[in-house]
Amino acid sequence: MESDPYETRQYNLVAGEFQQFQVLMHRFLENEPFQGPRVQHYIKNRCVLRNLLQVPVIKDDSRDKIGVRRRKDAITCSMLLVIIEESMRVFWDFLRSDKDDNTAIWKGLLSSHVELQDPADSELLLQVQTILQKKERKLKDILRSGNCIVKKFQKSHEERSDQLVFFSQVDLKLVWRVLNMSRLTAEQLVWCHKKLSKINFVHRKIHVEPSFLPFPC
Structure with missing residues:
Protein backbone atom coordinates (compact mmCIF):
# COMPACT_ATOMS: atom_id res chain seq x y z
CA MET A 1 0.00 0.00 0.00
CA SER A 97 -13.84 -12.59 24.60
CA ASP A 98 -12.28 -16.06 24.87
CA LYS A 99 -13.66 -17.05 28.27
CA ASP A 100 -11.22 -19.96 28.52
CA ASP A 101 -8.13 -17.73 28.78
CA ASN A 102 -9.52 -14.22 28.99
CA THR A 103 -7.23 -12.96 31.77
CA ALA A 104 -4.32 -15.36 31.57
CA ILE A 105 -2.19 -13.22 29.26
CA TRP A 106 -2.09 -10.36 31.76
CA LYS A 107 -1.18 -12.78 34.54
CA GLY A 108 1.76 -14.04 32.50
CA LEU A 109 0.46 -17.61 32.51
CA LEU A 110 2.13 -19.78 29.89
CA SER A 111 1.60 -23.47 29.41
CA SER A 112 4.24 -25.68 31.01
CA HIS A 113 3.15 -28.70 28.98
CA VAL A 114 4.29 -27.73 25.49
CA GLU A 115 5.47 -30.49 23.22
CA LEU A 116 8.30 -29.40 20.95
CA GLN A 117 8.72 -31.00 17.57
CA ASP A 118 12.46 -30.79 18.19
CA PRO A 119 13.54 -30.94 21.87
CA ALA A 120 16.61 -28.91 20.87
CA ASP A 121 14.31 -25.87 20.58
CA SER A 122 13.70 -25.76 24.34
CA GLU A 123 16.20 -22.92 24.78
CA LEU A 124 14.50 -20.88 22.04
CA LEU A 125 11.11 -21.52 23.64
CA LEU A 126 12.36 -20.26 27.01
CA GLN A 127 13.87 -17.20 25.34
CA VAL A 128 10.63 -16.32 23.53
CA GLN A 129 8.58 -16.83 26.71
CA THR A 130 10.92 -14.53 28.65
CA ILE A 131 10.76 -11.81 25.99
CA LEU A 132 6.97 -12.03 25.85
CA GLN A 133 6.60 -11.68 29.61
CA LYS A 134 8.92 -8.65 29.69
CA LYS A 135 7.02 -6.90 26.91
CA GLU A 136 3.69 -7.73 28.53
CA ARG A 137 4.88 -6.01 31.71
CA LYS A 138 6.10 -2.94 29.85
CA LEU A 139 2.84 -2.64 27.93
CA LYS A 140 0.88 -3.06 31.14
CA ASP A 141 2.92 -0.24 32.73
CA ILE A 142 2.08 2.05 29.82
CA LEU A 143 -1.61 1.22 30.12
CA ARG A 144 -1.51 1.94 33.85
CA SER A 145 0.22 5.27 33.29
CA GLY A 146 -2.90 6.65 31.66
CA ASN A 147 -0.94 8.17 28.77
CA CYS A 148 -2.43 5.71 26.28
CA ILE A 149 -5.91 4.33 26.66
CA VAL A 150 -7.21 1.69 24.27
CA LYS A 151 -10.79 2.89 24.69
CA LYS A 152 -9.75 6.25 23.28
CA PHE A 153 -8.48 4.60 20.10
CA GLN A 154 -11.71 2.64 19.77
CA LYS A 155 -13.58 5.94 19.53
CA SER A 156 -11.14 7.89 17.39
CA HIS A 157 -8.35 7.44 14.86
CA GLU A 158 -6.56 10.65 15.84
CA GLU A 159 -3.87 9.40 18.21
CA ARG A 160 -1.08 7.34 16.65
CA SER A 161 0.18 6.25 20.08
CA ASP A 162 -3.18 4.71 20.95
CA GLN A 163 -3.11 2.75 17.70
CA LEU A 164 0.29 1.34 18.58
CA VAL A 165 -0.96 0.27 22.00
CA PHE A 166 -3.89 -1.50 20.37
CA PHE A 167 -1.79 -3.21 17.68
CA SER A 168 0.76 -4.28 20.28
CA GLN A 169 -1.95 -5.83 22.43
CA VAL A 170 -3.20 -7.85 19.47
CA ASP A 171 0.30 -9.04 18.54
CA LEU A 172 1.22 -10.02 22.10
CA LYS A 173 -2.03 -11.89 22.47
CA LEU A 174 -1.37 -13.78 19.23
CA VAL A 175 2.13 -14.77 20.36
CA TRP A 176 0.75 -15.85 23.73
CA ARG A 177 -1.83 -18.05 22.02
CA VAL A 178 0.82 -19.64 19.80
CA LEU A 179 3.06 -20.43 22.78
CA ASN A 180 0.13 -22.16 24.46
CA MET A 181 -0.43 -24.56 21.59
CA SER A 182 -0.05 -28.20 22.54
CA ARG A 183 2.75 -28.73 20.00
CA LEU A 184 5.24 -26.24 18.60
CA THR A 185 7.59 -26.34 15.63
CA ALA A 186 10.86 -24.46 15.19
CA GLU A 187 9.23 -22.33 12.46
CA GLN A 188 6.45 -21.27 14.82
CA LEU A 189 8.94 -20.31 17.53
CA VAL A 190 10.95 -18.27 15.05
CA TRP A 191 7.74 -16.55 13.94
CA CYS A 192 6.99 -15.62 17.55
CA HIS A 193 10.52 -14.31 18.07
CA LYS A 194 10.33 -12.14 14.93
CA LYS A 195 6.88 -10.85 15.87
CA LEU A 196 8.12 -9.81 19.31
CA SER A 197 11.24 -8.19 17.87
CA LYS A 198 9.01 -5.72 15.99
CA ILE A 199 7.60 -4.35 19.24
CA ASN A 200 9.94 -2.19 21.30
CA PHE A 201 9.58 0.17 24.25
CA VAL A 202 11.77 3.28 24.52
CA HIS A 203 11.23 5.84 27.28
CA ARG A 204 7.73 4.49 27.98
CA LYS A 205 6.77 4.85 24.33
CA ILE A 206 5.90 2.04 21.93
CA HIS A 207 7.72 1.58 18.65
CA VAL A 208 6.27 -0.97 16.24
CA GLU A 209 8.15 -1.81 13.07
CA PRO A 210 5.86 -2.51 10.10
CA SER A 211 6.13 -6.08 8.88
CA PHE A 212 4.26 -8.86 7.12
CA LEU A 213 4.83 -12.11 8.97
CA PRO A 214 2.48 -14.84 7.74
CA PHE A 215 2.04 -17.59 10.31
CA PRO A 216 3.99 -20.76 9.37
CA CYS A 217 2.06 -23.93 8.62
Whole structure:
Protein backbone atom coordinates (compact mmCIF):
# COMPACT_ATOMS: atom_id res chain seq x y z
CA MET A 1 0.00 0.00 0.00
CA GLU A 2 2.99 2.30 0.50
CA SER A 3 3.68 1.85 -3.21
CA ASP A 4 0.46 3.73 -3.98
CA PRO A 5 1.05 7.17 -2.39
CA TYR A 6 -1.22 8.95 -4.90
CA GLU A 7 -4.05 6.44 -4.42
CA THR A 8 -4.37 5.59 -8.10
CA ARG A 9 -5.30 1.96 -7.46
CA GLN A 10 -8.59 0.56 -6.23
CA TYR A 11 -9.12 -2.14 -3.62
CA ASN A 12 -12.83 -2.94 -3.84
CA LEU A 13 -12.42 -6.72 -3.96
CA VAL A 14 -10.16 -7.04 -0.93
CA ALA A 15 -12.25 -4.44 0.94
CA GLY A 16 -15.28 -6.67 0.44
CA GLU A 17 -13.29 -9.66 1.70
CA PHE A 18 -12.30 -7.80 4.88
CA GLN A 19 -15.91 -6.78 5.44
CA GLN A 20 -16.92 -10.42 5.07
CA PHE A 21 -14.17 -11.29 7.56
CA GLN A 22 -15.82 -8.89 10.03
CA VAL A 23 -19.30 -10.33 9.41
CA LEU A 24 -18.14 -13.90 10.08
CA MET A 25 -16.37 -12.80 13.26
CA HIS A 26 -19.44 -10.90 14.48
CA ARG A 27 -21.71 -13.88 13.83
CA PHE A 28 -19.37 -16.20 15.70
CA LEU A 29 -19.30 -13.87 18.71
CA GLU A 30 -23.08 -13.45 18.67
CA ASN A 31 -23.66 -17.21 18.68
CA GLU A 32 -20.86 -18.13 21.09
CA PRO A 33 -22.82 -17.52 24.34
CA PHE A 34 -25.21 -20.30 23.30
CA GLN A 35 -22.44 -22.76 22.46
CA GLY A 36 -19.94 -24.77 24.47
CA PRO A 37 -16.19 -24.10 24.77
CA ARG A 38 -14.78 -22.14 21.84
CA VAL A 39 -12.49 -24.85 20.48
CA GLN A 40 -15.23 -27.49 20.54
CA HIS A 41 -17.68 -25.06 18.93
CA TYR A 42 -15.21 -24.30 16.15
CA ILE A 43 -14.34 -27.95 15.53
CA LYS A 44 -18.02 -28.96 15.43
CA ASN A 45 -18.80 -26.25 12.87
CA ARG A 46 -15.49 -26.17 11.00
CA CYS A 47 -17.17 -26.86 7.64
CA VAL A 48 -19.38 -23.78 8.01
CA LEU A 49 -16.70 -21.67 9.74
CA ARG A 50 -13.76 -22.68 7.56
CA ASN A 51 -13.23 -19.06 6.44
CA LEU A 52 -13.60 -17.57 9.92
CA LEU A 53 -9.91 -16.82 10.54
CA GLN A 54 -8.78 -16.52 6.92
CA VAL A 55 -7.29 -13.03 6.65
CA PRO A 56 -7.61 -11.69 3.06
CA VAL A 57 -4.50 -11.10 0.98
CA ILE A 58 -4.03 -7.39 0.32
CA LYS A 59 -3.81 -6.67 -3.41
CA ASP A 60 -5.34 -4.15 -5.76
CA ASP A 61 -8.12 -5.07 -8.18
CA SER A 62 -5.97 -4.66 -11.29
CA ARG A 63 -3.97 -7.76 -10.39
CA ASP A 64 -7.07 -9.90 -10.76
CA LYS A 65 -8.36 -8.41 -13.97
CA ILE A 66 -6.37 -6.68 -16.67
CA GLY A 67 -7.70 -3.34 -17.79
CA VAL A 68 -9.92 -2.68 -14.78
CA ARG A 69 -11.41 0.81 -15.02
CA ARG A 70 -11.51 3.03 -11.98
CA ARG A 71 -15.00 2.95 -10.50
CA LYS A 72 -16.80 5.97 -9.10
CA ASP A 73 -17.09 4.11 -5.80
CA ALA A 74 -13.46 2.96 -5.86
CA ILE A 75 -11.92 2.02 -2.50
CA THR A 76 -8.55 3.76 -2.16
CA CYS A 77 -5.65 2.50 -0.02
CA SER A 78 -6.46 5.00 2.77
CA MET A 79 -10.09 3.82 2.80
CA LEU A 80 -8.91 0.21 2.87
CA LEU A 81 -6.68 1.02 5.84
CA VAL A 82 -9.72 2.16 7.82
CA ILE A 83 -11.50 -1.11 6.98
CA ILE A 84 -8.45 -3.12 8.04
CA GLU A 85 -8.22 -1.26 11.35
CA GLU A 86 -11.89 -2.02 11.98
CA SER A 87 -11.19 -5.68 11.20
CA MET A 88 -8.39 -5.62 13.78
CA ARG A 89 -10.74 -4.22 16.40
CA VAL A 90 -13.25 -6.98 15.68
CA PHE A 91 -10.46 -9.55 15.87
CA TRP A 92 -9.32 -8.07 19.18
CA ASP A 93 -12.87 -8.51 20.51
CA PHE A 94 -12.68 -12.12 19.34
CA LEU A 95 -9.43 -12.72 21.22
CA ARG A 96 -10.48 -10.84 24.34
CA SER A 97 -13.84 -12.59 24.60
CA ASP A 98 -12.28 -16.06 24.87
CA LYS A 99 -13.66 -17.05 28.27
CA ASP A 100 -11.22 -19.96 28.52
CA ASP A 101 -8.13 -17.73 28.78
CA ASN A 102 -9.52 -14.22 28.99
CA THR A 103 -7.23 -12.96 31.77
CA ALA A 104 -4.32 -15.36 31.57
CA ILE A 105 -2.19 -13.22 29.26
CA TRP A 106 -2.09 -10.36 31.76
CA LYS A 107 -1.18 -12.78 34.54
CA GLY A 108 1.76 -14.04 32.50
CA LEU A 109 0.46 -17.61 32.51
CA LEU A 110 2.13 -19.78 29.89
CA SER A 111 1.60 -23.47 29.41
CA SER A 112 4.24 -25.68 31.01
CA HIS A 113 3.15 -28.70 28.98
CA VAL A 114 4.29 -27.73 25.49
CA GLU A 115 5.47 -30.49 23.22
CA LEU A 116 8.30 -29.40 20.95
CA GLN A 117 8.72 -31.00 17.57
CA ASP A 118 12.46 -30.79 18.19
CA PRO A 119 13.54 -30.94 21.87
CA ALA A 120 16.61 -28.91 20.87
CA ASP A 121 14.31 -25.87 20.58
CA SER A 122 13.70 -25.76 24.34
CA GLU A 123 16.20 -22.92 24.78
CA LEU A 124 14.50 -20.88 22.04
CA LEU A 125 11.11 -21.52 23.64
CA LEU A 126 12.36 -20.26 27.01
CA GLN A 127 13.87 -17.20 25.34
CA VAL A 128 10.63 -16.32 23.53
CA GLN A 129 8.58 -16.83 26.71
CA THR A 130 10.92 -14.53 28.65
CA ILE A 131 10.76 -11.81 25.99
CA LEU A 132 6.97 -12.03 25.85
CA GLN A 133 6.60 -11.68 29.61
CA LYS A 134 8.92 -8.65 29.69
CA LYS A 135 7.02 -6.90 26.91
CA GLU A 136 3.69 -7.73 28.53
CA ARG A 137 4.88 -6.01 31.71
CA LYS A 138 6.10 -2.94 29.85
CA LEU A 139 2.84 -2.64 27.93
CA LYS A 140 0.88 -3.06 31.14
CA ASP A 141 2.92 -0.24 32.73
CA ILE A 142 2.08 2.05 29.82
CA LEU A 143 -1.61 1.22 30.12
CA ARG A 144 -1.51 1.94 33.85
CA SER A 145 0.22 5.27 33.29
CA GLY A 146 -2.90 6.65 31.66
CA ASN A 147 -0.94 8.17 28.77
CA CYS A 148 -2.43 5.71 26.28
CA ILE A 149 -5.91 4.33 26.66
CA VAL A 150 -7.21 1.69 24.27
CA LYS A 151 -10.79 2.89 24.69
CA LYS A 152 -9.75 6.25 23.28
CA PHE A 153 -8.48 4.60 20.10
CA GLN A 154 -11.71 2.64 19.77
CA LYS A 155 -13.58 5.94 19.53
CA SER A 156 -11.14 7.89 17.39
CA HIS A 157 -8.35 7.44 14.86
CA GLU A 158 -6.56 10.65 15.84
CA GLU A 159 -3.87 9.40 18.21
CA ARG A 160 -1.08 7.34 16.65
CA SER A 161 0.18 6.25 20.08
CA ASP A 162 -3.18 4.71 20.95
CA GLN A 163 -3.11 2.75 17.70
CA LEU A 164 0.29 1.34 18.58
CA VAL A 165 -0.96 0.27 22.00
CA PHE A 166 -3.89 -1.50 20.37
CA PHE A 167 -1.79 -3.21 17.68
CA SER A 168 0.76 -4.28 20.28
CA GLN A 169 -1.95 -5.83 22.43
CA VAL A 170 -3.20 -7.85 19.47
CA ASP A 171 0.30 -9.04 18.54
CA LEU A 172 1.22 -10.02 22.10
CA LYS A 173 -2.03 -11.89 22.47
CA LEU A 174 -1.37 -13.78 19.23
CA VAL A 175 2.13 -14.77 20.36
CA TRP A 176 0.75 -15.85 23.73
CA ARG A 177 -1.83 -18.05 22.02
CA VAL A 178 0.82 -19.64 19.80
CA LEU A 179 3.06 -20.43 22.78
CA ASN A 180 0.13 -22.16 24.46
CA MET A 181 -0.43 -24.56 21.59
CA SER A 182 -0.05 -28.20 22.54
CA ARG A 183 2.75 -28.73 20.00
CA LEU A 184 5.24 -26.24 18.60
CA THR A 185 7.59 -26.34 15.63
CA ALA A 186 10.86 -24.46 15.19
CA GLU A 187 9.23 -22.33 12.46
CA GLN A 188 6.45 -21.27 14.82
CA LEU A 189 8.94 -20.31 17.53
CA VAL A 190 10.95 -18.27 15.05
CA TRP A 191 7.74 -16.55 13.94
CA CYS A 192 6.99 -15.62 17.55
CA HIS A 193 10.52 -14.31 18.07
CA LYS A 194 10.33 -12.14 14.93
CA LYS A 195 6.88 -10.85 15.87
CA LEU A 196 8.12 -9.81 19.31
CA SER A 197 11.24 -8.19 17.87
CA LYS A 198 9.01 -5.72 15.99
CA ILE A 199 7.60 -4.35 19.24
CA ASN A 200 9.94 -2.19 21.30
CA PHE A 201 9.58 0.17 24.25
CA VAL A 202 11.77 3.28 24.52
CA HIS A 203 11.23 5.84 27.28
CA ARG A 204 7.73 4.49 27.98
CA LYS A 205 6.77 4.85 24.33
CA ILE A 206 5.90 2.04 21.93
CA HIS A 207 7.72 1.58 18.65
CA VAL A 208 6.27 -0.97 16.24
CA GLU A 209 8.15 -1.81 13.07
CA PRO A 210 5.86 -2.51 10.10
CA SER A 211 6.13 -6.08 8.88
CA PHE A 212 4.26 -8.86 7.12
CA LEU A 213 4.83 -12.11 8.97
CA PRO A 214 2.48 -14.84 7.74
CA PHE A 215 2.04 -17.59 10.31
CA PRO A 216 3.99 -20.76 9.37
CA CYS A 217 2.06 -23.93 8.62
